[in-house]
Amino acid sequence: MSDCTRRHTIALADDHAVVRAGYRRLLELEPELAVVAEYADAEAAYFGLAQQQDGEVELLVLDLSMPGRGGLEMLRRLRQRLPALKVLVFTMHESVALMSQCRDAGASGYVTKSSDPVQLVAAVRAALSGESVWPAALAAGLREGSPHERLSPREFDVLQHLLAGRGVEQIAQILHLSPKTVANYQTLVRQKLGIGTAVELLHYAREHGLATS
Structure with missing residues (x-):
């Protein structure tokens, strides 16, 4: 490959520095890929990328489980701010x-960390070329019409925090909402899922592949 060949620009967002370093080494073994930015939390990634021109970074490799608001909400915000990303x-x-x-939030694809490293590189290349990258095993399991499919994005955020064992006050702080608003979302989530207790919520989550651990 000649020096004048254009390299694709990539940013990494993961709260573990060792993991980011591993991604960088793996991706930059490919001569056409260049990691140009790294972020350790969702807010830093959002504000760092938002300061760039749309298209300056072509692809973000995003972990969802990061400190602060989390990757899923940041994904929604980025899609509005940088539609070409x-x-x-x-x-x-x-x-x-x-x-x-x-x-639904606009991701180009989804790769699990249990995948072979070769699959990550292939997924990056596919996403850069405009393809959608969704695991066949997970994609086959998408169930339209399940109660949790009717949750709004914000309700799903609250659900994920509840399943991670966080209380209303902590969720309110993370999402920059009032405790009363979070409590209302919690009530709506339970109503839509048809459950009444925390034990029932956990049981539902395990049945439907929602549990975070």
């Missing part, structure tokens, strides 16, 4: 419901 979700969660939320 492609986002490849790279996460430990093998969740059909979470994949569905990422798809």
Whole structure:
């Protein structure tokens, strides 16, 4: 490849520095790929990318489980701010419901961290070329009409925080909402899922692949 060949620009967002370093080394083994930015949390990624011109960074490899508001909400905000930016979700969660939320939020694809490294490189290349990248096993499990499919994006955010064991006050702080608003969302989530207790919520989450661990 000649020196004048254009390199594709990539940003990484993951809260583990060692993991980011591994991604960078893996991706930059490919001569046409260049990692030009790294971020350790969702807010830093959003504000860092928002300061760039649309198209300056072509692809963001995004972990969802980061400090602060989290990757899913940041994905929605980025799609509004930088519509040309492609986002490849790279996460430990093998969740059909979470994949569905990422798809609806505008992600280009979804790769689990249990995948072979070669699959990440292939997914990056595919996303850069404009293809959608969704795991066949998870995509086959998408179930339209399940109660959690009717949750709004904000309700799904609150659900994910509840399943992570966070209380109303903590969720309110993370999402920059009032505790009363979060409590209202919690009530709506339980109503839509047809559950009444935290134990029932956890049982539902496990049945539908929503549990975070």
